[in-house]
Amino acid sequence: MLGDMLQTAGAYRVADTDILKIQQARIEVQRAGKGAPLLFLHSEDGYELEGGLIGHFAQKYEVFAPRLPGFGKSTLPESIRSMDDIAYLWLDLIDRYGLKGVRVAGFSIGAWLALELATKNPDPFDRLLLSGPLGLKFGGAYDRDIEDIYFHPTDRVRAMRFHDPAADPHADLSGLSKRRALAYAKEREAVAKLFWDPYFHNPSLTHRLNRVRMETLVVAGREDGLTKPVYGRSLARKLPRAKFTGILNAGHFPHVERPAPFLKKADAFLAGRKGF
């Protein structure tokens, strides 16, 4: 649905793909468009890399979309064991391109990565757009802040993540070629390796959020069952300059399920229009 809508967006094409050698890793970076830099941080499922979202942003910005370690041509060396490790790679990547005044669009674990980057070095960043963020724990020891995607049957997990399970672009993978299926399986293995425990969060991050001093918009689907909407609100409250917005009839990936209202809010925020 996102892809269909954005097909009409016009003359976008992938300009470049770079492979950067950073520390022990090789990182694939897709670049597109011209304008102020926008760092595009994809989710654990990589939905954002498949649709037209990069193309949409590339109409106004120079988009840098690095693949997480284990995704695409990005390698996952033994030295990368946490989101913390990835953040230092990505800071190097920003230095390598000499980026300043960076807008960030982060999705799910990509939003978590955005927060890790901004707490470690706020200087390069202009503003953060966080869609369905993960990476923090707000509740107590007995609270399940983030539902367990590994424990439950596939259908139930899909219903947690999507308001309409049929909207999951990966709902039916039976047609994948063996090569694509293997690549997808490797990505899922990378996610498990990095985020199994602590489960999709960094216990230290919450104590550092004061350093996220740039304007931030937290977007969450109102019907998100992976994290409750209170999760996004809790994050926005803890950030110095953040606002929260909920999107109706959307689960954990509002940019996938409800692209029109999502992009309306995202574009206005990234453009720095009043009200954000």
Next chain:
Amino acid sequence: MDFYHFSEFAWPHLPSDDQFTSMRLNLPSSVYDPKKGADLYNMILDQYVLADELGINCMVNEHHQTATCLNPSGVVPLAIIARQTKNARILILGNPAANLADPIRCAEEMAMIDNISYGRLECGFVRGVPYELFASNRNPTETSERLWDTIELIIKAWMTHNGPFNYEGKWIHKRQVNVWPRPYQQPHPPVWTTGGSDLVHACRTVTKGHTFAMFLTPADRLAKMFKGVRAWCKDNGYEKPADDKFAFMPLVAVGETEKEAREVVEQVFWYVTNNKAEPQHRAPPGYVETSLYADFLTGKFTGGRTDAIRTQGMEYFRENHVAIYGTPDNVASQIRALYGKVGGFGHLIAMFHSGDMDFGTVEKSMSLFAKKVAPQLRDLGTLSKRFGPLRKRRSIKVA
């Protein structure tokens, strides 16, 4: 060849099949009745005492959050039978090495039990089935590496007798390791591991001088692995491993007649037919091979090996030596045939008990085995000449 008795301490009083989706992980403990359970524990522990009296060794294991196995610690029954048996080798197969919160505590417990049993401990370490990862919260992508790091740390802890050493590895940090007591057996108790289709792991086990065991595996796949290890040793210049480096566990029932044995093995078969689990618990990412996980994601893998064999039935099991049953002579003949097909093995771990079998049924089957089968097979197979890793053969130069 030597022989072990095994029961998995399964909880047999399950709700009707449509009332639950899995025996493992999410079955509420309201299904367990402590009064019946206490009797069950004691009845199975009595089986091990009987095995010892009959000259059969004892094996215990552990699983977590499951009705398939009421031992969330194998150490507890192992400690009990260490005192209650006199002669049997007592095998734990195994300690869940990859999931242990504290491997040094495991080294300590095993050393204690080796002393209490006067050196009868056979100490197994396992990677753990995938279900265990949800109970332990251990990362599925790390288990193979953790298994061997843990085994090597425990062996070093057992063999170090000159005060504390430092260990700061990838997973475990201990700055002052100094295990008391030291094991009774010197240099340390025999070590076992289990495996499926991972030949590298099996070869590593055997070349280090440990015993490699497989459970409920059809004969062709058993042969592929046991012969595969022997071929690898030969190709890489190692001495030939003796048969006692290989072990196999089938379901076993012996009767005075074929009919009686068949009726008993049907009861042991309960373990297979009731072993229900949900697919996602069998395939956490990074535990299974990537290609199998890809099949799971694309909907091509739903049940796995356990479901496949559940549907095959008893005849399939007998033909493939996964279930060995019959009159004493017939059972001895089946074990000899299996020994030949797989290139030899030195330990047969007989699952004599499962489900709601009563003590008398197990007693009769095990007694017939001990008195009429085991004596026919004791001399079968070769023994290692010494303890420790396999030696490299000296190369002979041909002029």
